[in-house]
Amino acid sequence: xxxxxxxxxxxxxxxxxxxxxxxxxxxxxxxxxxxxxxxxxxxxxxxxxxxxxxxxxxxxxxxxxxxxxxxxxxxxxxxxxxxxxxxxxxxxxxxxxxxxxxxxxxxxxxxxxxxxxxxxxxxxxxxxxxxxxxxxxxxxxxxxxxxxxxxxxxxxxxxxxxxxxxxxxxxxxxxxxxxxxxxxxxxxxxxxxxxxxxxxxxxxxxxxxxxxxxxxxxxxxxxxxxxxxxxxxxxxxxxxxxxxxxxxxxxxxxxxxxxxxxxxxxxxxxxxxxxxxxxxxxxxxxxxxxxxxxxxxxxxxxxxxxxxxxxxxxxxxxxxxxxxxxxxxxxxxxxxxxxxxxxxxxxxxxxxxxxxxxx
Numbered sequence: 001x002x003x004x005x006x007x008x009x010x011x012x013x014x015x016x017x018x019x020x021x022x023x024x025x026x027x028x029x030x031x032x033x034x035x036x037x038x039x040x041x042x043x044x045x046x047x048x049x050x051x052x053x054x055x056x057x058x059x060x061x062x063x064x065x066x067x068x069x070x071x072x073x074x075x076x077x078x079x080x081x082x083x084x085x086x087x088x089x090x091x092x093x094x095x096x097x098x099x100x101x102x103x104x105x106x107x108x109x110x111x112x113x114x115x116x117x118x119x120x121x122x123x124x125x126x127x128x129x130x131x132x133x134x135x136x137x138x139x140x141x142x143x144x145x146x147x148x149x150x151x152x153x154x155x156x157x158x159x160x161x162x163x164x165x166x167x168x169x170x171x172x173x174x175x176x177x178x179x180x181x182x183x184x185x186x187x188x189x190x191x192x193x194x195x196x197x198x199x200x201x202x203x204x205x206x207x208x209x210x211x212x213x214x215x216x217x218x219x220x221x222x223x224x225x226x227x228x229x230x231x232x233x234x235x236x237x238x239x240x241x242x243x244x245x246x247x248x249x250x251x252x253x254x255x256x257x258x259x260x261x262x263x264x265x266x267x268x269x270x271x272x273x274x275x276x277x278x279x280x281x282x283x284x285x286x287x288x289x290x291x292x293x294x295x296x297x298x299x300x301x302x303x304x305x306x307x308x309x310x311x312x313x314x315x316x317x318x319x320x321x322x323x324x325x326x327x328x329x330x331x332x333x334x335x336x337x338x339x340x341x342x343x344x345x346x347x348x349x350x351x352x353x354x355x356x357x358x359x
Contacts, residue, residue, distance in 0.1 A: 019265050090124075108122070134149060178318075254274060292329070327341075
């Protein structure tokens with residue numbers, strides 16, 4: 001039964017054009033994916049829901065995901081404390097080329113680029129990546145990278161570093177489980193993403209913790225954006241419109257501020273409010289390559305217009321391994337040639353990270 005369901009899914013992948021006219025994000029109970037004892041039919045049903053959400057929206061909530069509440073809440077609570085530290089304390093972890101583009105970014109350092117330049121985003125953040133020892137990389141005969149190096153852990157608050165490590169470990173497990181479900185929904189082998197993308201080296205994950213103070217000034221343009229309208233590229237937002245450039249993003253967001261918005265095909269910006277006990281998930285640019293264009297990353301942005309109320313979120317990016325070469329899966333190219341050339345993920349990541357900041 002399971003194999004025939006997967007085969008039916010594969011035959012239907014390119015059967016129709018999908019117009020993303022969503023006005024809310026689907027909510028998917030992924031309990032069967034994280035439960036080793038779940039019946040196969042339940043796993044198949046979740047896989048089909050994930051496929052539908054990735055194809056028709058590119059964003060979705062997940063519930064019953066198996067990450068303990070104390071882990072999701074703990075990292076946000078500790079982040080609020082850390083971002084409240086004096087500027088000179090946070091600056092001791094300042095992101096720079098010397099830090100391998102890991103560490104702390106003060107307000108306005110992160111930018112959203114557009115055709116005529118860039119706009120400073122109104123947030124501060126702490127970035128962590130999978131740690132790679134440059135000497136070990138060289139000894140293994142792998143190409144060097146400006147991104148390889150140790151993280152700058154926020155040990156000024158030891159409880160924050162502890163919370164981050166627990167959160168990263170939990171998200172790595174959850175990301176692997178979700179990718180297993182997405183592979184099944186696509187009609188691919190269950191271990192496809194682990195074998196072809198993560199490989200023995202494992203995911204080159206990225207963890208960000210972001211503090212969004214209320215926007216300094218909320219004028220007519222920001223008010224229109226908060227109501228779901230389009231605004232000019234020159235308007236400062238908490239984070240300007242963008243697509244994620246990797247594989248799969250898990251967003252753990254503060255429970256009391258609605259700030260994340262997702263763009264549908266009609267140009268309407270749809271709110272993604274925090275829902276208790278959930279992650280908001282979205283696919284990145286690499287899924288467009290792997291699925292030969294069937295899945296597409298969705299534009300999103302962040303606006304914190306809540307007067308006097310800061311917002312913290314902790315997005316986790318489950319990515320391919322650094323040396324993975326991504327190309328359209330042959331199973332998903334039936335009846336048409338590949339639309340994308342192979343891409344080395346590490347080179348793609350470097351190009352994106354190095355354009356994210358004005359240091």
